[in-house]
Amino acid sequence: MILIKLGGSIITNKEKPLTANVPAIKQIASHLRKVKEQYMIVHGGGSFGHYWSIKYDMHTKPDRYSIKGVSVVKNSMVELNKLVLQSFLQSKLNPYCLPPTDFIFGNRAIIKKVKEISKIADAGLIPISYGDVMWFGKNKFYILSGDKIMGMLTRILKPRLAIFVTNVDGVYSNIKAKKLIYEITTEKPTITDVKMDVTGGMSRKIKEAMNMSKSGTNVFFVNGKTPQRIVNAINGKEFEGTIFRG
Numbered sequence: 001m002i003l004i005k006l007g008g009s010i011i012t013n014k015e016k017p018l019t020a021n022v023p024a025i026k027q028i029a030s031h032l033r034k035v036k037e038q039y040m041i042v043h044g045g046g047s048f049g050h051y052w053s054i055k056y057d058m059h060t061k062p063d064r065y066s067i068k069g070v071s072v073v074k075n076s077m078v079e080l081n082k083l084v085l086q087s088f089l090q091s092k093l094n095p096y097c098l099p100p101t102d103f104i105f106g107n108r109a110i111i112k113k114v115k116e117i118s119k120i121a122d123a124g125l126i127p128i129s130y131g132d133v134m135w136f137g138k139n140k141f142y143i144l145s146g147d148k149i150m151g152m153l154t155r156i157l158k159p160r161l162a163i164f165v166t167n168v169d170g171v172y173s174n175i176k177a178k179k180l181i182y183e184i185t186t187e188k189p190t191i192t193d194v195k196m197d198v199t200g201g202m203s204r205k206i207k208e209a210m211n212m213s214k215s216g217t218n219v220f221f222v223n224g225k226t227p228q229r230i231v232n233a234i235n236g237k238e239f240e241g242t243i244f245r246g
């Protein structure tokens with residue numbers, strides 16, 4: 001089993017509210033046709049979910065956020081998810097929509113349900129989940145990032161590989177000089193410039209990746225603008241990117 005997170009930075013145009021980068025999604029999907037192993041997709045919110053979460057001041061902490069905001073964020077994620085599903089279908093793949101509410105209750109993964117996901121993948125479908133606004137109980141909601149979902153799934157499914165696809169080559173030690181870190185073992189890298197969003201941007205991704213690699217999964221960061229790198233990472237070929245060794 002392989003987990004692939006398609007970051008909002010690659011599947012949407014982050015500078016332009018509510019615009020999906022459909023050509024990028026299709027390009028990735030058509031490359032994924034070469035993958036023969038079972039895999040699952042989790043996608044982010046980019047200029048859909050993050051745009052509205054910021055507008056309505058909604059965060060990862062469970063709270064009594066604007067009901068209108070909850071509704072609008074949820075709808076925007078369903079809309080983006082539909083575009084991802086359509087792109088996969090058009091690339092002759094068989095995606096299977098799996099909202100996080102199908103396997104997460106409150107802020108905890110339902111182990112039994114998560115384990116069924118690998119059976120869905122075994123049946124030949126590509127489960128596709130996404131970062132979302134979640135019901136927490138007691139009139140509270142929270143923003144759940146796709147990165148967090150990746151962490152939860154990794155702990156239960158123990159995939160051999162998890163790949164974070166973004167619009168940059170990997171983790172840079174210096175963003176201005178574009179100095180790429182090829183391999184991260186145990187020490188937390190010092191990252192210079194980090195762009196923030198409601199779920200914590202690159203620094204939260206790194207934190208999640210570090211924890212995932214500690215549980216034994218190899219975690220890769222690759223640039224989705226060159227989707228062959230995703231295929232190469234899966235096939236054990238050399239590629240440009242960052243590895244967190246499990």
Ligand code: IPE
Nearest residue numbers: 008044045046049131145146
């Ligand atoms: C965000 O998911 C989901 C919402 C804002 C509803 P992510 O945090 O995984 O999104 P990206 O990949 O950073 O855009």
